[in-house]
Amino acid sequence: MALIVVPYHQDERLPAALLPLPAGTPAVVVDPELPAGDLWARLAALDEAVARAVAAAPDPVTMVSGDCLVAVAGLAGAQRAGRDPALVWFDAHGDVHTLETTTSGYPGGLALRLALGGNPEVLADRLGLRPVAEERVVLVGARDLDPPEVAFLAGSRVRRTTVSGLSAADAPPGPLIVHVDLDVVDAAELPGLLFPAPGGPPAAEVVAAVRRLRATGRVVLLDIACPWHRVADSSARAALLEALIG
């Protein structure tokens, strides 16, 4: 297993303490020089470095980062390595906004939609990313959707399931990218999330669901996003990362 660490939330470098990885795990840290200026140009530069690292790493790859946008780069990297992966997206949120529908302006709220072909000019075109067809995407555990996201999902072929209801048979055929935004876990179990969503599954259920998918042997990339603030005690975070990575 190759571990790639992308210590960024959007274009902002994170302190190492924010991603409490198991001690002694060898990792490639992606930390390129980013150009000054426009956010999407900076993100494209970061994603280009991530896509190269993913394409160069032996399968299966585990990636840990500060937000969901990096998943787009992971997809581009897997495609560059000659894969055509489907997506299983664990997230309390839909992340299916476009630049036109987002009300918060939070770029991470677009992440899955960018992988589906939305706003190709911001990242996909710059990375040479091919969009993933809707029917090859499963959204897992989403419970905090904005009205435009509800409307988009209602009219799309993206499938939805709960975390406990996801079996390996629900995964699309072929190679898989499993993206896990850790905010899919019930917010009470993970203090300090940037977008806490109550009513979620326990962390153990998320770990079990990810293991069911990994047991298929088809997961080429496990992409773990940690969109959270600093907390005094990061032991629950460290334990969860260790359980997912190990």
Ligand SMILES: NC(=[NH2+])NCCC[C@H](N)C(=O)O
């Ligand atoms: N993966 C996430 N944490 N997404 C948060 C998105 C929150 C909200 N839907 C927005 O677009 O602003």
